[in-house]
């Protein structure tokens with residue numbers, strides 16, 4: 101078991117196959133004792149690790165309004181056959197609301213999952229009164245309402261609607277100078293449009309919910325990485 105992923109080498113080329121993009125890379129330990137490969141595929145819009153894994157889910161931001169009033173947004177995370185409401189109940193537009201102008205929030209799921217289990221997200225917007233669902237976008241199949249970004253991908257150049265921050269602004273901590281995303285090879289960002297199905301409408305700004313998924317070997321591995329990141333900013 102390695103303690104650090106500070107040395108990352110061999111972010112290998114993508115292999116484009118039948119509807120799937122495979123990213124394969126070596127994750128190097130600081131002590132160089134436990135080299136291992138870590139593979140996952142993005143199949144349709146699902147993350148499918150090829151080894152046992154843990155996952156951290158980060159809500160980077162959310163911005164969606166109707167008539168200038170914030171609409172509630174909730175999300176559930178499915179891994180394999182189990183659903184996880186990591187940020188309050190996904191069925192509760194009050195206590196599960198993510199569109200609350202908070203800073204980014206992160207949850208490491210305290211479980212090791214089995215290789216091949218797919219990670220999928222279901223993001224939902226609600227009418228401003230919370231009485232009913234407005235739109236739900238899922239990542240278990242290709243959806244026009246979802247953009248999936250990996251390291252080096254360009255962020256869609258779309259202004260935020262109604263004075264909202266743009267998707268690019270939400271992703272600023274994760275951007276290269278050229279505007280592409282700067283992620284580790286075991287990270288994926290999802291941009292959700294939850295307001296408008298007519299994507300030519302300026303309201304379709306793809307930052308109604310912005311989510312980052314980070315994969316690791318174990319929950320402890322992910323916690324150590326968080327501690328290493330905090331130490332890096334001391």
Ligand SMILES: [Ca+2]
Pocket residue numbers: 163164165260261264295303305306307308
């Ligand atoms: Ca929006």
